[in-house]
Amino acid sequence: MKKLAATTLLLAGLAAGANAADPVIYTTNPVPAVEAAQAVIKEKAGLTTGIITGGSGVLLRRIEAEKAAPQGDVFWSSSANTMGAFKDVLEPYSSPELANVPADLRVADDYFQPANLHVVTVMVNTDQLDGAPAPADWKDLADPVWKGRIILPDPANSSTGYTIVWGLSKLLDAETYKALVGNLVVSSSSSAVPKGVAMGEYAVGLTFETNSYSYVDGGQTEIAIVYPSSGTFTTPEYSALVKGAPAGDDARKAIDALLSKEAQTELLKVAFRRPSRTDIKVSDYVKLPELSSIKVFKIDEEEAARSRDAFLAEWAALPKAGSSE
Known part of the structure; x- marks a missing residue:
């Protein structure tokens, strides 16, 4: 019981600062990555985002449990082999930023959007x-x-x-x-x-x-x-739009910002996430081998x-x- 209470406090604290109409992101990502993404979303889209953290399975099952009255707007991030079992509670979204992502990383109908490559x-x-x-x-x-x-x-x-x-x-x-x-x-x-x-x-x-x-x-x-x-x-990690997202178009704008060159560059620098985009050279920012090697x-x-x-x-x-x- 004490462990559950501590988790609830943590989640409430991370979601603080967002208004009811602001997009809420359910995320598996660590604090440095979340903070970097929030800063880019704020700069590019002018949006403040609420954050709920947890493991991918836990968060996706939560979205599933909330499908009659969604509480979150964006899921970020997990692999297609995990998210594929939850497609009925997610909504396709063909972000314009996907033009900079290789076709072989994209999924049919853009149910999920490639955010980085693990x-x-x-x-x-x-x-x-x-x-x-x-x-x-x-x-x-x-x-x-x-x-x-x-x-x-x-x-x-x-x-x-x-x-x-x-x-x-x-x-x-x-x-x-x-x-x-x-x-x-x-x-x-x-x-x-x-x-x-x-x-x-x-x-x-x-x-x-x-x-x-x-x-x-x-x-x-x-x-x-x-x-x-x-x-x-290797596996791409994806973001996804929650079906019936309360924030509507603002949820889509948050995904656009997550997929942007600015966000993926920051995530590479602070969280060592390989970008899904083709216009960022990994070795310019961190001492990791190029994928081709x-x-x-x-x-x-x-x-x-x-x-x-x-x-x-x-x-x-x-x-x-x-x-x-």
């Missing part, structure tokens, strides 16, 4: 290797030596976690996949994954590049980012969305090393 990484705390070599590929993490030393966000509540385990199930053979899953500690919090590795609680975390790089940028020299040699996974294993986002419930049921039945808050 790359899955293996985050390693080299101080916690106990003399072992750092893993170079996914199959290395199937070795029993890693049991209980790898943390992953819960795929049932995190689009990060879902993207990772879905991709692994397609890239690896069944035996290796099950062995790797058996070594994992599953966290109920996406943010606990990079934090746990950075604090030395775990040797390895499976997380998006934006999360792992923030600790490298912060000066933690013991943190290494591994792009697995057999290929890693990373080996990528393509995953089918639409198949992942269609198969979500069945896949998560299979995932839940697999033995794991443990769970964490």
Whole structure:
């Protein structure tokens, strides 16, 4: 009960400052990213935005529960493989800013708008290797030596976690996949994954590049980012217009601002989010490799969305090393 009360206070505090008619954004993003986006929306669209934070699964289920009387206007952000299960409570919107986004990142009818591109990484705390070599590929993490030393966000509540385990199930053979899953500690919090590795609680975390790089940028020299040699996974993260959004056209203006060059540049600088736009060069702003130098294993986002419930049921039945808050 105390935990629930604390969450309610946090949400109320973040939503403060917005009037009833202002767009309300339900967001999975961290505070620095949210503040940067709010500033650009204010500058470009003249709008003050209310903010409600949470995990992607939690927020999307909340939008679903509120569909008879929507309380939010914009969802920002998650992957298509998670959002696809909630299309009935979202509304297509073809923002003019999508002209600057590659066609292969867009979804049919523009139900969602590509806001940035995530790359899955293996985050390693080299101080916690106990003399072992750092893993170079996914199959290395199937070795029993890693049991209980790898943390992953819960795929049932995190689009990060879902993207990772879905991709692994397609890239690896069944035996290796099950062995790797058996070594994992599953966290109920996406943010606990990079934090746990950075604090030395775990040797390895499976997380998006934006999360792992923030600790490298912060000066933690013991943190290494591994792009697995057999290929890693990329997934666009999307914004979406809530069906029946109370703010109407102002909700659409907020999405336009989120997709703008100014917003995506700021999000790259403060939150290390790779842009979805083609007119921003990543290496001009941060010390990350260009996407062209990373080996990528393509995953089918639409198949992942269609198969979500069945896949998560299979995932839940697999033995794991443990769970964490």
